[in-house]
Amino acid sequence: MAPRLLEALIARNQLLAEKIAGFKIPIDLVLNTRTLRNRLRQLNASPEVQPWLLRAIVIQQSQTMCGRIGFHSEPGPEDLRNVAADGVELGYEIGEPFRRRGIANEAALALMKWAYEEHGQRCFVLSINPGNIPSLGMARSMGFREIGSHIDEEDGLELYFERRLGSWPSEWTSE
Ligand SMILES: CC(C)(COP(=O)(O)OP(=O)(O)OC[C@H]1O[C@@H](n2cnc3c(N)ncnc32)[C@H](O)[C@@H]1OP(=O)(O)O)[C@@H](O)C(=O)NCCC(=O)NCCS
Numbered sequence: 001m002a003p004r005l006l007e008a009l010i011a012r013n014q015l016l017a018e019k020i021a022g023f024k025i026p027i028d029l030v031l032n033t034r035t036l037r038n039r040l041r042q043l044n045a046s047p048e049v050q051p052w053l054l055r056a057i058v059i060q061q062s063q064t065m066c067g068r069i070g071f072h073s074e075p076g077p078e079d080l081r082n083v084a085a086d087g088v089e090l091g092y093e094i095g096e097p098f099r100r101r102g103i104a105n106e107a108a109l110a111l112m113k114w115a116y117e118e119h120g121q122r123c124f125v126l127s128i129n130p131g132n133i134p135s136l137g138m139a140r141s142m143g144f145r146e147i148g149s150h151i152d153e154e155d156g157l158e159l160y161f162e163r164r165l166g167s168w169p170s171e172w173t174s175e
Contacts (some may be wrong), residue, residue, distance in 0.1 A: 001054045003043050007148050008020055010037060013122055021056065022150070023056070026065070026066075026097075028095075029065060029066070029067075030096070031068055035091065039070065042073065051087070052073065052115075053070045054069070055069055055070050057092075057112060059103075064151075066094060066095050066103060067106065068092065068093065069090070069094050069104075070090075072088075073089070074088070075119070083150075083162075084147065084160070086120055087125040087162065088115065088125065090124070090125070091126075092104050099134070108142065109141050109142075109172050122164060123163075124144075124166045125160060127150070127152070127158040127163075129142055129159075129162075130159055143163055143169065145162060146159055146161055
Protein backbone atom coordinates (compact mmCIF):
# COMPACT_ATOMS: atom_id res chain seq x y z
CA MET A 1 0.00 0.00 0.00
CA ALA A 2 1.45 3.32 -1.13
CA PRO A 3 1.49 6.41 1.11
CA ARG A 4 -1.63 7.93 -0.48
CA LEU A 5 -3.69 4.84 0.29
CA LEU A 6 -2.40 4.63 3.85
CA GLU A 7 -3.24 8.31 4.37
CA ALA A 8 -6.81 7.77 3.13
CA LEU A 9 -7.25 4.71 5.38
CA ILE A 10 -5.88 6.59 8.40
CA ALA A 11 -8.29 9.46 7.66
CA ARG A 12 -11.07 6.84 7.33
CA ASN A 13 -11.88 8.37 3.95
CA GLN A 14 -13.26 5.16 2.50
CA LEU A 15 -14.37 6.65 -0.84
CA LEU A 16 -10.95 8.12 -1.55
CA ALA A 17 -9.24 4.93 -0.38
CA GLU A 18 -11.36 2.84 -2.77
CA LYS A 19 -10.61 5.23 -5.63
CA ILE A 20 -6.87 4.98 -5.03
CA ALA A 21 -6.90 1.25 -4.41
CA GLY A 22 -9.24 0.10 -7.18
CA PHE A 23 -10.99 -2.45 -4.94
CA LYS A 24 -13.83 -2.33 -2.43
CA ILE A 25 -13.07 -1.42 1.16
CA PRO A 26 -15.92 -2.21 3.58
CA ILE A 27 -16.93 0.87 5.55
CA ASP A 28 -16.69 -1.16 8.76
CA LEU A 29 -13.26 -2.67 8.08
CA VAL A 30 -11.35 -1.72 11.22
CA LEU A 31 -7.57 -1.77 10.95
CA ASN A 32 -5.06 -0.82 13.64
CA THR A 33 -4.42 2.86 12.92
CA ARG A 34 -1.18 2.90 14.90
CA THR A 35 0.30 0.28 12.58
CA LEU A 36 -0.84 2.24 9.51
CA ARG A 37 0.72 5.43 10.90
CA ASN A 38 4.00 3.73 11.81
CA ARG A 39 4.37 2.19 8.36
CA LEU A 40 3.49 5.49 6.68
CA ARG A 41 6.25 7.18 8.69
CA GLN A 42 8.72 4.48 7.63
CA LEU A 43 7.66 4.84 3.98
CA ASN A 44 8.03 8.59 4.01
CA ALA A 45 11.55 8.20 5.42
CA SER A 46 12.60 5.35 3.08
CA PRO A 47 10.29 4.87 0.06
CA GLU A 48 12.41 1.97 -1.24
CA VAL A 49 11.30 -0.21 1.68
CA GLN A 50 7.67 -0.28 0.42
CA PRO A 51 7.65 -3.90 -0.89
CA TRP A 52 8.42 -5.12 2.65
CA LEU A 53 5.74 -3.03 4.37
CA LEU A 54 1.94 -3.12 4.27
CA ARG A 55 -0.15 -4.89 1.66
CA ALA A 56 -3.91 -5.04 1.44
CA ILE A 57 -5.42 -8.52 1.54
CA VAL A 58 -8.12 -8.58 -1.13
CA ILE A 59 -10.64 -11.35 -1.79
CA GLN A 60 -10.15 -12.12 -5.46
CA GLN A 61 -13.72 -13.00 -6.42
CA SER A 62 -15.39 -9.97 -4.83
CA GLN A 63 -12.40 -7.59 -5.09
CA THR A 64 -12.98 -6.67 -1.45
CA MET A 65 -10.29 -5.76 1.04
CA CYS A 66 -10.53 -7.93 4.15
CA GLY A 67 -7.30 -7.18 6.01
CA ARG A 68 -3.68 -6.19 5.89
CA ILE A 69 -0.35 -7.97 6.06
CA GLY A 70 3.25 -6.92 5.88
CA PHE A 71 6.67 -7.06 7.41
CA HIS A 72 7.52 -4.54 10.09
CA SER A 73 10.67 -3.47 8.24
CA GLU A 74 13.33 -4.80 5.92
CA PRO A 75 15.18 -7.90 7.26
CA GLY A 76 17.69 -7.47 10.07
CA PRO A 77 16.24 -4.55 12.05
CA GLU A 78 17.88 -3.34 15.25
CA ASP A 79 15.08 -4.62 17.50
CA LEU A 80 15.60 -8.23 16.37
CA ARG A 81 19.37 -8.12 16.78
CA ASN A 82 19.40 -10.09 20.04
CA VAL A 83 16.76 -12.67 19.11
CA ALA A 84 17.05 -13.31 15.36
CA ALA A 85 19.59 -10.98 13.76
CA ASP A 86 18.84 -12.20 10.21
CA GLY A 87 15.07 -12.24 10.79
CA VAL A 88 12.19 -10.21 9.48
CA GLU A 89 9.00 -9.73 11.48
CA LEU A 90 5.62 -10.43 9.96
CA GLY A 91 2.33 -8.85 11.09
CA TYR A 92 -1.28 -9.29 9.96
CA GLU A 93 -4.83 -8.33 10.76
CA ILE A 94 -8.08 -9.65 9.31
CA GLY A 95 -11.40 -7.78 9.64
CA GLU A 96 -13.69 -9.57 12.11
CA PRO A 97 -16.34 -10.77 9.62
CA PHE A 98 -13.63 -12.41 7.52
CA ARG A 99 -11.88 -14.41 10.25
CA ARG A 100 -11.57 -18.21 10.53
CA ARG A 101 -11.66 -18.77 6.78
CA GLY A 102 -7.95 -19.44 6.35
CA ILE A 103 -7.28 -15.97 4.93
CA ALA A 104 -4.48 -14.96 7.33
CA ASN A 105 -2.81 -18.32 6.83
CA GLU A 106 -2.95 -18.07 3.04
CA ALA A 107 -1.69 -14.48 3.05
CA ALA A 108 1.16 -15.23 5.49
CA LEU A 109 2.42 -18.17 3.43
CA ALA A 110 2.19 -16.12 0.22
CA LEU A 111 4.16 -13.22 1.68
CA MET A 112 6.81 -15.46 3.22
CA LYS A 113 7.14 -17.20 -0.16
CA TRP A 114 7.72 -13.84 -1.83
CA ALA A 115 10.49 -13.01 0.66
CA TYR A 116 11.96 -16.51 0.38
CA GLU A 117 12.03 -16.59 -3.41
CA GLU A 118 12.71 -12.97 -4.29
CA HIS A 119 15.09 -12.08 -1.47
CA GLY A 120 16.46 -15.37 -0.16
CA GLN A 121 14.91 -14.67 3.25
CA ARG A 122 15.10 -17.71 5.54
CA CYS A 123 14.20 -16.47 9.02
CA PHE A 124 10.70 -15.21 9.89
CA VAL A 125 9.64 -13.79 13.25
CA LEU A 126 6.30 -13.10 14.94
CA SER A 127 5.83 -11.20 18.20
CA ILE A 128 2.59 -11.96 19.97
CA ASN A 129 0.88 -10.81 23.15
CA PRO A 130 0.56 -13.92 25.39
CA GLY A 131 -3.20 -13.30 25.64
CA ASN A 132 -3.76 -13.30 21.88
CA ILE A 133 -5.12 -16.84 21.55
CA PRO A 134 -5.97 -16.68 17.80
CA SER A 135 -2.52 -15.38 16.91
CA LEU A 136 -0.74 -17.89 19.16
CA GLY A 137 -2.77 -20.66 17.50
CA MET A 138 -1.85 -19.38 14.09
CA ALA A 139 1.88 -19.17 14.94
CA ARG A 140 1.87 -22.75 16.18
CA SER A 141 -0.15 -24.00 13.21
CA MET A 142 2.53 -22.51 10.92
CA GLY A 143 5.30 -24.31 12.83
CA PHE A 144 6.79 -21.26 14.58
CA ARG A 145 8.59 -21.92 17.89
CA GLU A 146 8.95 -19.59 20.83
CA ILE A 147 12.44 -18.07 21.11
CA GLY A 148 12.11 -15.30 23.69
CA SER A 149 10.13 -12.31 24.83
CA HIS A 150 10.40 -8.57 25.12
CA ILE A 151 8.47 -5.63 26.51
CA ASP A 152 7.01 -3.52 23.73
CA GLU A 153 6.78 0.16 24.67
CA GLU A 154 3.13 0.31 23.61
CA ASP A 155 1.86 -3.29 23.74
CA GLY A 156 3.63 -4.60 26.85
CA LEU A 157 4.88 -8.20 27.08
CA GLU A 158 5.20 -9.99 23.75
CA LEU A 159 6.51 -13.46 22.97
CA TYR A 160 8.86 -13.91 20.04
CA PHE A 161 8.33 -16.85 17.69
CA GLU A 162 10.62 -17.91 14.86
CA ARG A 163 10.45 -20.15 11.83
CA ARG A 164 13.80 -20.73 10.16
CA LEU A 165 13.64 -22.36 6.75
CA GLY A 166 16.13 -24.51 4.89
CA SER A 167 14.10 -25.39 1.85
CA TRP A 168 10.48 -24.33 1.36
CA PRO A 169 8.42 -26.54 3.73
CA SER A 170 6.59 -29.38 2.00
CA GLU A 171 3.52 -28.77 4.20
CA TRP A 172 3.29 -25.26 2.76
CA THR A 173 3.61 -26.35 -0.86
CA SER A 174 -0.03 -27.17 -1.50
CA GLU A 175 -1.24 -23.95 0.16
C1 LIG B 1 -4.90 -13.69 14.23
C2 LIG B 1 -5.75 -13.43 12.98
C3 LIG B 1 -4.91 -12.63 11.99
C4 LIG B 1 -6.13 -14.78 12.36
O1 LIG B 1 -6.79 -14.52 11.12
P1 LIG B 1 -7.74 -15.61 10.43
O2 LIG B 1 -7.87 -15.25 8.99
O3 LIG B 1 -8.98 -15.75 11.22
O4 LIG B 1 -6.85 -16.93 10.60
P2 LIG B 1 -7.02 -18.28 9.74
O5 LIG B 1 -8.45 -18.54 9.49
O6 LIG B 1 -6.08 -18.21 8.59
O7 LIG B 1 -6.51 -19.35 10.80
C5 LIG B 1 -5.17 -19.84 10.81
C6 LIG B 1 -4.92 -20.59 12.10
O8 LIG B 1 -4.85 -19.67 13.19
C7 LIG B 1 -5.42 -20.28 14.35
N1 LIG B 1 -6.58 -19.50 14.79
C8 LIG B 1 -7.21 -18.51 14.11
N2 LIG B 1 -8.22 -18.00 14.85
C9 LIG B 1 -8.23 -18.70 16.00
C10 LIG B 1 -9.00 -18.63 17.19
N3 LIG B 1 -10.01 -17.73 17.33
N4 LIG B 1 -8.70 -19.45 18.22
C11 LIG B 1 -7.70 -20.34 18.12
N5 LIG B 1 -6.91 -20.47 17.02
C12 LIG B 1 -7.18 -19.64 15.98
C13 LIG B 1 -5.81 -21.69 13.97
O9 LIG B 1 -4.70 -22.53 14.22
C14 LIG B 1 -6.03 -21.55 12.48
O10 LIG B 1 -5.88 -22.72 11.78
P3 LIG B 1 -7.16 -23.72 11.68
O11 LIG B 1 -8.33 -22.87 11.27
O12 LIG B 1 -6.71 -24.70 10.63
O13 LIG B 1 -7.33 -24.28 13.03
C15 LIG B 1 -7.06 -12.67 13.33
O14 LIG B 1 -7.69 -13.30 14.42
C16 LIG B 1 -6.86 -11.20 13.66
O15 LIG B 1 -6.80 -10.36 12.77
N6 LIG B 1 -6.73 -10.86 14.95
C17 LIG B 1 -6.53 -9.45 15.35
C18 LIG B 1 -5.18 -8.92 14.92
C19 LIG B 1 -4.04 -9.76 15.46
O16 LIG B 1 -4.07 -10.26 16.57
N7 LIG B 1 -2.98 -9.90 14.63
C20 LIG B 1 -1.80 -10.64 14.97
C21 LIG B 1 -0.93 -9.83 15.87
S1 LIG B 1 0.47 -10.78 16.41
